Amino acid sequence: MELWYTEKQTESYGITAKVKETFVTEKTDFQDLAMIDTEEFGRMLVLDGMVMTTIKDEFVYHEMVAHPALYTHPNPKHVLVVGGGDGGVIREVLKHPQVEKAVLVEIDGKVIEYSKKYLPEIAGELDNPRVEVIVGDGFMHIHEAKDKYDVVMVDSTEPVGPAAPLFERGFYQGIFEALKEDGIFVAQTDNPWFKADLIQKVNKDVKEIFPIVRVFAANVPTYPSGLWTFTMGSKKHDPLEVDETQIPEINTKYYSPRLHKAAFVLPKFVEDLVK
Known part of the structure; x- marks a missing residue:
């Protein structure tokens, strides 16, 4: 059977x-x-x-949450990952030697436990000494942190259940306050085929808070529609002004220095959503 x-x-x-x-x-x-x-x-x-x-396609999402933001910020020493208990984003963050500390806040400890057991290729860096793992509420962690992080990454599920508050305007305002004066945040923001309204809402909310807002996309075949978007909000640094010749070639399968700016070139129907 x-x-x-x-x-x-x-x-x-x-x-x-x-x-x-x-x-x-x-x-x-x-x-x-x-x-x-x-x-x-x-x-x-x-x-x-x-x-x-x-296991087959995880590298796309995890690399694209981490590297565009980390190569946009000139000196990302302190990084926060909200969600992401599978450890994939943390693995990518640690490829940046200037990161001194990466904090993971995952609300469900079982995700961490089973990822370590069954997805060691993804979760293998969660015990790295540069990583602090907190089993707790990322929403509350953000609101208790002020001027603390260089980069914040929101690796959430879709906006249902425990992840629903991570798509609210108040959360993005909290992220702004948790970031240092030249901080950057990035969040996964779903797909434009089935969740166009969500992308528009997030983009509007983030633009009311951050002076620089960019949307980029990647192909993740097991995610709804395969076309996945990410939203970056920055206080100072623009990912489109990065000198890609200064981005080193690191051990990746999807992201590259050549892809850095190209990822921000959106299909026109997606571009129209975020005008």
Whole structure:
């Protein structure tokens, strides 16, 4: 008998993957968590019925959350990752030697626990001495931090359940206050095919707070529609003014110095959403 996992990405559309093995299905204190192994994408973390990461395509999302912002900031010493308990963004952040400390705040400790066990390629740097892992509420952490971080990265699930407050204007205002005077933040902001209204709302909210706002995109095949957007808000530094000849070649599979500015060139229908 074949077993298939299906994610309903809208009420009338979804993706499906053939399952080789199911490692974990558990209702945590915050969400439904599953860890499965699929034929096409390998091991996969699923939260509340949504694919969060897979062994095959995880590098795209994690690299694009981390590197555009870190290569835009001239000296990112202190970095905060909100969410991201799988550890993929942290892994990418630590590729930057000038980062002295990376703080991860993940609300669900089970995500960290099972990622370390079943996704060691992704979670392998969570025990690095440059990393502080806090199991707690990222929303509250942000609002208690003032003038503390050079870069803040929001690696959240979609805006449902425990992640819903991470898409509110008050959260972005809190991030602004948690950043130092030349700080940068980046957040995943979903896809323009099914969540155009969300992208517009986030873009409007962030533009009311940050003087420089840029949207960029990447292809993540297991995420709804495959076309995924990220929003960057900056107090001072513009990612489009970075001298890409000064960006070093590092160990990546998706991001590169040549892609840095190219990622901000959006399809016209997406460009129109964020005018």
